Amino acid sequence: MPNGMSAEALPRTLAADVPSYVEKSGEAVRISGWIHRRRRLSALTFVVIRDRTGLAQVVVRDPATLEQIETLGEETTVDVVGTVSANPKAPGGVEIVDPVFSALSDPAETPPIELWRPKLTAGLPAMLDHAQVTLRHPLQQAKWQIAAASLRGFRATLDAQGFTEVHSPKLVESATESGANVFAVDYFGRPAYLAQSPQFYKQVLVGIFERVYEVGPVFRAEPHDTVRHLAEYVSLDVEFGFIQDHFEVIGVLRDVVAGMVTAIRSDAPAAVELLGADIPDVPEEIPILHFREALEIAGAPADEPDLAPAHERAIGEWGQREHGSDFVVVHGYPTAHRAFYSHPDPDDPHWSRAFDLIFRGVELVSGAQRLHRYADYVRVLGERGLPVEPFAGYIDAFRYGVPPHGGFAIGLERWTGRLVEADNIREVTLFPRDLHRLAP
Amino acid sequence: MPNGMSAEALPRTLAADVPSYVEKSGEAVRISGWIHRRRRLSALTFVVIRDRTGLAQVVVRDPATLEQIETLGEETTVDVVGTVSANPKAPGGVEIVDPVFSALSDPAETPPIELWRPKLTAGLPAMLDHAQVTLRHPLQQAKWQIAAASLRGFRATLDAQGFTEVHSPKLVESATESGANVFAVDYFGRPAYLAQSPQFYKQVLVGIFERVYEVGPVFRAEPHDTVRHLAEYVSLDVEFGFIQDHFEVIGVLRDVVAGMVTAIRSDAPAAVELLGADIPDVPEEIPILHFREALEIAGAPADEPDLAPAHERAIGEWGQREHGSDFVVVHGYPTAHRAFYSHPDPDDPHWSRAFDLIFRGVELVSGAQRLHRYADYVRVLGERGLPVEPFAGYIDAFRYGVPPHGGFAIGLERWTGRLVEADNIREVTLFPRDLHRLAP
Numbered sequence: 088m089p090n091g092m093s094a095e096a097l098p099r100t101l102a103a104d105v106p107s108y109v110e111k112s113g114e115a116v117r118i119s120g121w122i123h124r125r126r127r128l129s130a131l132t133f134v135v136i137r138d139r140t141g142l143a144q145v146v147v148r149d150p151a152t153l154e155q156i157e158t159l160g161e162e163t164t165v166d167v168v169g170t171v172s173a174n175p176k177a178p179g180g181v182e183i184v185d186p187v188f189s190a191l192s193d194p195a196e197t198p199p200i201e202l203w204r205p206k207l208t209a210g211l212p213a214m215l216d217h218a219q220v221t222l223r224h225p226l227q228q229a230k231w232q233i234a235a236a237s238l239r240g241f242r243a244t245l246d247a248q249g250f251t252e253v254h255s256p257k258l259v260e261s262a263t264e265s266g267a268n269v270f271a272v273d274y275f276g277r278p279a280y281l282a283q284s285p286q287f288y289k290q291v292l293v294g295i296f297e298r299v300y301e302v303g304p305v306f307r308a309e310p311h312d313t314v315r316h317l318a319e320y321v322s323l324d325v326e327f328g329f330i331q332d333h334f335e336v337i338g339v340l341r342d343v344v345a346g347m348v349t350a351i352r353s354d355a356p357a358a359v360e361l362l363g364a365d366i367p368d369v370p371e372e373i374p375i376l377h378f379r380e381a382l383e384i385a386g387a388p389a390d391e392p393d394l395a396p397a398h399e400r401a402i403g404e405w406g407q408r409e410h411g412s413d414f415v416v417v418h419g420y421p422t423a424h425r426a427f428y429s430h431p432d433p434d435d436p437h438w439s440r441a442f443d444l445i446f447r448g449v450e451l452v453s454g455a456q457r458l459h460r461y462a463d464y465v466r467v468l469g470e471r472g473l474p475v476e477p478f479a480g481y482i483d484a485f486r487y488g489v490p491p492h493g494g495f496a497i498g499l500e501r502w503t504g505r506l507v508e509a510d511n512i513r514e515v516t517l518f519p520r521d522l523h524r525l526a527p
Numbered sequence: 528m529p530n531g532m533s534a535e536a537l538p539r540t541l542a543a544d545v546p547s548y549v550e551k552s553g554e555a556v557r558i559s560g561w562i563h564r565r566r567r568l569s570a571l572t573f574v575v576i577r578d579r580t581g582l583a584q585v586v587v588r589d590p591a592t593l594e595q596i597e598t599l600g601e602e603t604t605v606d607v608v609g610t611v612s613a614n615p616k617a618p619g620g621v622e623i624v625d626p627v628f629s630a631l632s633d634p635a636e637t638p639p640i641e642l643w644r645p646k647l648t649a650g651l652p653a654m655l656d657h658a659q660v661t662l663r664h665p666l667q668q669a670k671w672q673i674a675a676a677s678l679r680g681f682r683a684t685l686d687a688q689g690f691t692e693v694h695s696p697k698l699v700e701s702a703t704e705s706g707a708n709v710f711a712v713d714y715f716g717r718p719a720y721l722a723q724s725p726q727f728y729k730q731v732l733v734g735i736f737e738r739v740y741e742v743g744p745v746f747r748a749e750p751h752d753t754v755r756h757l758a759e760y761v762s763l764d765v766e767f768g769f770i771q772d773h774f775e776v777i778g779v780l781r782d783v784v785a786g787m788v789t790a791i792r793s794d795a796p797a798a799v800e801l802l803g804a805d806i807p808d809v810p811e812e813i814p815i816l817h818f819r820e821a822l823e824i825a826g827a828p829a830d831e832p833d834l835a836p837a838h839e840r841a842i843g844e845w846g847q848r849e850h851g852s853d854f855v856v857v858h859g860y861p862t863a864h865r866a867f868y869s870h871p872d873p874d875d876p877h878w879s880r881a882f883d884l885i886f887r888g889v890e891l892v893s894g895a896q897r898l899h900r901y902a903d904y905v906r907v908l909g910e911r912g913l914p915v916e917p918f919a920g921y922i923d924a925f926r927y928g929v930p931p932h933g934g935f936a937i938g939l940e941r942w943t944g945r946l947v948e949a950d951n952i953r954e955v956t957l958f959p960r961d962l963h964r965l966a967p
Contacts, residue, residue: 099769119769121928139689139737162928164769191769193900195928219924222735231736235692242682249579252675254761254939256958257697257744258710260966270698271713272721274758275748279965281712288958291967295662296671297579303743304697308715318714321694329539329559329604329631460633480967484659488561488602488635499694518696518728525719526700527731527920 097168103140103357106179108171116183117168118143119191121223122161124203132156134186135203136167137225141357144182145169155188161203162195162223200224211511218518218527229358230515233351234503236358238302240350241323241497244343250327251296254303255288257281261477268308270318281306284496287481289326290428290457294489298327302499310522314511317500318520326457326494333430333440333456336493337375337416340444340454344414345369347502364507367413367446374410376402378419378438392424396449403448418442427467430456430493440493446505454495461485537608543580543797546619548611556623557608558583559631561663562601564643572596574626575643576607577665581797584622585609595628601643602635602663640664651951658958658967669798670955673791674943676798678742680790681763681937684783690767691736694743695728697721701917708748710758721746724936727921729766730868730897734929738767742939750962754951757940758960766897766934773870773880773896776933777815777856780884780894784854785809787942804947807853807886814850816842818859818878832864836889843888858882867907870896870933880933886945894935901925 097117100108108116120138132153134145145167147153159165169186199217200209202224207214214221221227242252262269262280270281282288285301292299301324309316325343330336348369351359359366376384382391384405385398394402394417406415422431422439432438441455458464464482468475475482503515513519518527537557540548548556560578572593574585585607587593599605609626639657640649642664647654654661661667682692702709702720710721722728725741732739741764749756765783770776788809791799799806816824822831824845825838834842834857846855862871862879872878881895898904904922908915915922943955953959958967 119930139691164928164930191930192925192928193902196926198927219731219734219920220927222732228735231693232691238692239682239686242679246679251579251672252678253671253957254744256759256960258746258759258960258965273711274965275750275962277965291659292662292957294659295668304694306698310715319696319698459631462633480659483967485632486636487638487660488604488632490559490604490631517693517732520696520698522715525698525714525717527923 101140102136102138102143105143105171105181105183109173109180111171112173114171115168116171117166118145118183119166120164122156122159122163122165122195124161125156134167136165137223139228141225142178144177145186146172146182146184147186149185152186152188158194159188159190160195160197162198162220163193164191165189166191211513215513215519215524216527222517225361227514229355229361230503230507230509231517232355232358233362233364233506234499234515236351236354237347237499237502238323239354240347241302241343242300243350244346245298245300245325245339248298248339248342250298250300250325253289253292253296253299253301255282255285255292255301257304257306260480268310270306270308283307284322285324286426286428286496287478289324289494290489290492291481291484293326293328293492293494294484294487297329297490300325312522314513315501316521317512317516318522320501320516321499323497323499323502324494325454325496326492328459328490328492330456330491330493333418333442333454333493334375336454336456336495337373337418337442340416340452340495341369341373343497344444344452351506362507366506369414370410370412373414373416373444374406374412375416375418376405378417378421381417392421394443394450399445399450400448402445406445413447415445416442417445425455427471427473428455428457428464430458430491444495449505451501451505452495452497454493456491456493459485459489459491541580542576542578542583545583545611545623546621549613549620551611552613554611555608556611557606558585558623559606560604562596562599562603562605562635564601565596574607576605577663579668582618582665584617585626586612586622586624587626589625592626592628598634599628599630600635600637602638602660603633604631605629606631651953655953655959655964656967662957665801667954669795669801670943670947670949671957672795672798673802673804673946674939674955676791676794677787677939677942678763679794680787681742681783682740683790684786685738685740685765685779688738688779688782690738690740690765693729693732693736693739693741695722695725695732695741697744697746700920708750710746710748723747724762725764726866726868726936727918729764729934730929730932731921731924733766733768733932734924734927737769737930740765752962754953755941756961757952757956758962760941760956761939763937763939763942764934765894765936766932768899768930768932770896770931770933773858773882773894773933774815776894776896776935777813777858777882780856780892780935781809781813783937784884784892791946802947806946809854810850810852813854813856813884814846814852815856815858816845818857818861821857832861834883834890839885839890840888842885846885853887855885856882857885865895867911867913868895868897868904870898870931884935889945891942891945892935892937894933896931896933899925899929899931 120136123135123137126133166189169183272279305322385401419438425441429441444452560576563575563577566573606629609623745762825841859878865881869881884892
């Protein structure tokens with residue numbers, strides 16, 4: 088052993104920390120991870136070890152060790168004890184020489200996906216079929232690291248603002264939000280459904296905790312096979328009360344997005360660099376347009392009921408041109424075209440207090456001030472021709488005092504997909520579920 | 528207006544901060560919340576306002592205001608601007624006099640649960656039927672505040688130890704963990720199931736991120752109507768690789784439990800006090816017993832396959848007596864009586880590397896080192912007479928190098944229930960689901 092230390096006593100060094108040994112040539116070091124790649128030259132073999140933090144290079148010259156590593160296929164997990172050697176040509180300027188390998192798992196079979204390539208070359212269906220292996224690729228891991236950092240930033244921002252994390256049930260009695268796209272469950276012999284969103288629960292919970300957030304799965308029986316649709320995704324839901332209007336909701340959304348971006352920069356800088364992701368700056372005040380102004384800027388007729396993709400692109404360009412901002416909020420969408428629980432503008436109920444956050448010319452997040460009076464719910468359900476009965480358990484809460492409130496929901500996969508410019512939302516989902524896919 | 532400030536300009540003060548005004552008699556203050564109780568005396572009425580932080584007392588003497596609050600039933604949400612008045616007899620030593628009330632919602636109907644009582648007097652079925660209202664009671668809110676603080680402590684501990692948060696799908700192709708108690712879903716015309724745990728996904732994810740945790744719903748079609756069973760609960764799952772043995776897993780479990788306790792103490796002290804909850808100390812090293820020793824201490828025959836409740840109580844007493852600890856870990860349960868993926872003790876495979884954490888004489892958490900070799904899975908499934916096919920997508924990952932690993936799962940509701948000594952797990956669940964209950 089180098090320096091007389093026993094291999095057992097030596098603590099593990101993570102791959103990302105190996106370059107910090109650049110001044111310590113000759114010291115013993117221990118790393119653990121997966122054999123990412125073996126590159127055989129005439130007199131030596133480079134073995135690249137991958138762990139959760141990155142890659143480290145090991146140089147094998149000893150004939151017995153060369154023979155041993157011939158039996159350890161790529162993806163075998165190993166423990167390696169060796170000697171630090173500074174080498175400007177090695178990744179990070181340090182490599183490990185004179186290694187002793189101990190296999191931690193049986194020799195791995197040849198993986199169905201070539202993980203050692205700098206970029207994955209398999210088609211998306213093959214990548215998804217073998218997600219257990221595909222996700223090991225540094226670029227795939229990096230996408231999820233951005234998602235995980237975003238979750239931390241989301242919660243940290245809201246925890247600091249007096250919000251309470253909640254968990255609402257996913258098994259529900261009625262298919263409410265949009266009748267068609269709901270999964271039915273056999274619940275002890277009677278029908279139940281998978282919640283399409285925690286919308287009603289989070290509003291009811293405002294009546295309890297004032298300010299709540301939930302991170303959890305939502306289920307949509309989407310019969311569409313597109314690059315944007317998932318049957319199950321992670322929804323980041325926020326709702327809070329005692330507001331004056333929806334501009335307070337937009338303010339919290341701004342803080343949440345800024346907090347997510349800050350967490351990505353601080354917790355996942357290596358992932359950002361590896362992916363070359365263009366993480367946006369979030370202005371102190373996101374430019375806000377009323378829906379009418381937005382139509383005007385987009386050159387659309389004043390009676391359009393919604394913004395078309397081309398309109399959103401034009402608004403994105405306006406935000407860049409006029410404010411240097413990747414983000415624009417459009418509020419005041421026509422009430423009739425938003426969810427029934429959206430609060431109308433008291434001065435002109437044709438317009439709502441609903442808004443969208445547009446990021447680089449595409450809608451990213453929707454939110455609104457909601458109705459908070461029982462009588463308004465009964466009236467609106469009637470106007471829209473919806474039966475009251477399936478909503479009874481939900482709107483009942485509004486008989487007993489719920490303050491003016493609002494909120495929004497961010498789809499985690501959509502958020503990550505936009506940041507890393509994924510062509511297909513399945514690329515940023517750990518194990519996607521869709522019309523055709525239920526495994527792995 | 529007192530002090531000449533306009534009501535609009537005055538920022539909101541939370542109920543918990545009102546006592547800090549004790550030296551500021553005569554200053555204007557604004558609070559918002561629910562009318563928790565109106566107590567009418569001959570010359571004045573006390574109005575108690577409840578917000579997310581607690582209660583504040585308002586004194587009404589003005590005849591017009593007395594008339595106004597007669598129309599505002601308990602649970603109406605209001606904004607109150609008044610004058611601070613120190614009064615040693617008031618809760619917190621401060622009350623608000625000369626108030627101006629503005630209703631924020633329509634006057635509330637009489638709630639089905641009497642929330643103003645210091646303790647709820649309704650039976651559990653009524654409380655659950657009206658959970659939207661019941662949960663507003665300070666004692667009910669406090670239980671969930673302990674749960675929410677626990678979640679923060681759980682994540683903070685693992686984030687600091689290099690874990691990655693993951694979200695695995697809840698819609699799965701096969702009913703694996705225990706065939707019977709699974710909910711079936713109509714998935715675009717073919718059968719799917721709700722995941723009974725993220726067990727297999729978190730193990731596969733160790734092959735990707737090394738160290739992972741997940742907080743999310745799990746689903747059990749439990750046909751038992753008991754005080755302990757829920758059909759849906761929140762599971763806190765942890766799994767990590769590159770371990771020597773299960774003692775490392777026990778070490779992380781210790782840190783996680785200590786972190787949850789620390790977060791409860793720092794983030795939810797008012798809830799702890801209100802509930803009189805006896806929050807435990809977590810020793811640096813939790814006393815550990817092998818299953819054989821545990822049987823001996825419990826005075827049980829050496830061939831018992833598991834610990835009965837009376838045995839766990841005896842072990843809890845031993846932990847108190849010998850180590851002054853509320854916690855004891857028992858490890859080495861007979862392999863045949865643990866989940867098939869439990870790793871046997873290499874020195875004597877009759878015993879496993881599985882463990883339970885016993886808290887005050889009752890099992891709280893289960894965990895283990897898991898099998899990590901593909902061949903072991905094939906062998907064990909064969910020995911247990913289980914078909915390989917439903918597990919194929921899961922065990923396939925072990926063909927491609929998964930390091931030695933282990934983990935554990937904490938049921939959030941069970942954890943909170945034990946801390947607050949709830950008689951029924953439904954008391955610490957926001958909207959419980961069971962054999963008979965699917966709403967609200």
